[in-house]
Amino acid sequence: MPPDPDAIVGNGDDAAVLRLPDSRVVATTDMLVENRHFRLEWSTGTDVGVKAAAQNLADVAAMGAIPVALLVGLAAPRDLPVAWAEDLAGGLALEAGRAGAHVVGGDLSGADEIVVSVTALGTLAGAAPVTRGGARPSDVVAVTGRLGHAAAGLALLGAGLAEPAGLIAAQRRPAPPYEAGPEAAALGATAMIDTSDGLVQDLGHVAAASGVAIDLDTARLRPGPELAAAARALERAASSAGGPAAAGSPAAQWGSAAAELGPAASAPGLGWVLSGGEDHALAATFPRNIALPSHWTVIGEVREGHGVRVDGMNYQGQAGWQHFR
């Protein structure tokens, strides 16, 4: 990959030195742990690198900032194939490049299981940061990026299914809409978050930080055909497996079974849209008079009060992203 044009001192010294457009730096860190955030039998090293980079880069974008750099730590067993570690580095560089950022530092250590730690740095390039705390009553709520795809892909993998392949790819390699972060800031977004834990749960953080209520309208959150197909495939797999354990499995719950919301919410796959994490879509609130580009979908509005309501009801579905174990 090309050298980082912002690097005054790159990888290989005690620390990297980067030049930013202004004197503020945006910084966030996250870890991925083997068998909790990824499985070697389901993901390649490249996949894990993409995922580790994406979840951190999306946090930078969710501040309205432009990603600039990644620092990466890898702790791994001595017998980890070198090719896997190289693929990991390749995946990190690939996704960093997609966001316009570079890997500028790293650390390698032995460990009994694989732990990938990523820190992302970004710049606001003169703009004000968009926090979780600025949503105001009468704002609209809008999203851009995939919703529920990664969760559906996880359910498919767990059930041993290989289709729809696009959802499994979404679980392996999230594709956050990084450019929409600074775009939202420029459009006047009042609050923003990335959907790492699930739409309802993450908007709950915005509602709490802003001291407002958020109302979502499931008529505007229709699952696409891939999600509907996945829900049907999992339902078939569960019923052919038979028994209450299979019917009550997380996969079946996530894909459908939003019964408490009433008829409008019975669409197959809606559970994933509302509660599925790891897509790193961006959800933001905007003053209602702002004309949003078409890749932003208005899904609800901000009101006085607290909490997140779905179709006017307190949503009691899945609490959001779960560890494998």
Place this chain on the structure above:
Amino acid sequence: MPPDPDAIVGNGDDAAVLRLPDSRVVATTDMLVENRHFRLEWSTGTDVGVKAAAQNLADVAAMGAIPVALLVGLAAPRDLPVAWAEDLAGGLALEAGRAGAHVVGGDLSGADEIVVSVTALGTLAGAAPVTRGGARPSDVVAVTGRLGHAAAGLALLGAGLAEPAGLIAAQRRPAPPYEAGPEAAALGATAMIDTSDGLVQDLGHVAAASGVAIDLDTARLRPGPELAAAARALERAASSAGGPAAAGSPAAQWGSAAAELGPAASAPGLGWVLSGGEDHALAATFPRNIALPSHWTVIGEVREGHGVRVDGMNYQGQAGWQHFR
């Protein structure tokens, strides 16, 4: 601890936003893994927090920069006592505070073993960074901070000895001389590194990056009375245990046995001074006409050539910091 005066957005949003004195950021990351970089039976949570913070903050200081912020990831088993995690956070905050920095972000995950990942950010506050690559022939080499104490403490712990207590404390809690980093930059240091892997090995990085040779003079690296006492105590312990295995243990080697260097290098404890890591002392090169403050000790000089020589010989002692296993 007091809130970070530099934080525009602190912990609790998608990412932290910090204001720096200028538009450059210094960044570095390192991991500590249980049973490789620390042992629960030898270190408290506070100790591990101090050590994790110190090794990253020292890397910032070694660029001539002022530490500003830490981001921390903790992956740990579910049954890790909450008190241990709180102590870890306390140790991180304690050492960050000693360096003038704040913890501004974090992530928590499950794992089978404890992994602490720290990223440190810093500012050059208008100065130029001091890399490893600027040493020039005729410069002097100087150090400030402890040398060999952490390694001696590790050897004592490994042998089940409790004295000298100051060396064991140095292993548990490194105390890098952070302020000496920007000080060296202001004095005109041409290259700098922190001694994380051992003096000779780390100066080898400076020599390689600068394309020069470094000559060290052991007459200027006399081990203090604590190191000499530790070396004698370990020699007694090894000889009372008897047998060639005990005599050839790493503890015995590190404490003495620099026989190939000749009589001048026979001082007990010199092996630790030359090769012991984890003290995070600062070693820098300066033009020889610069008057250095008394806490900097001149230990050698830069010449044409390559590699590090000790008393004119290629040093073949311990290769530097070793993993526990």
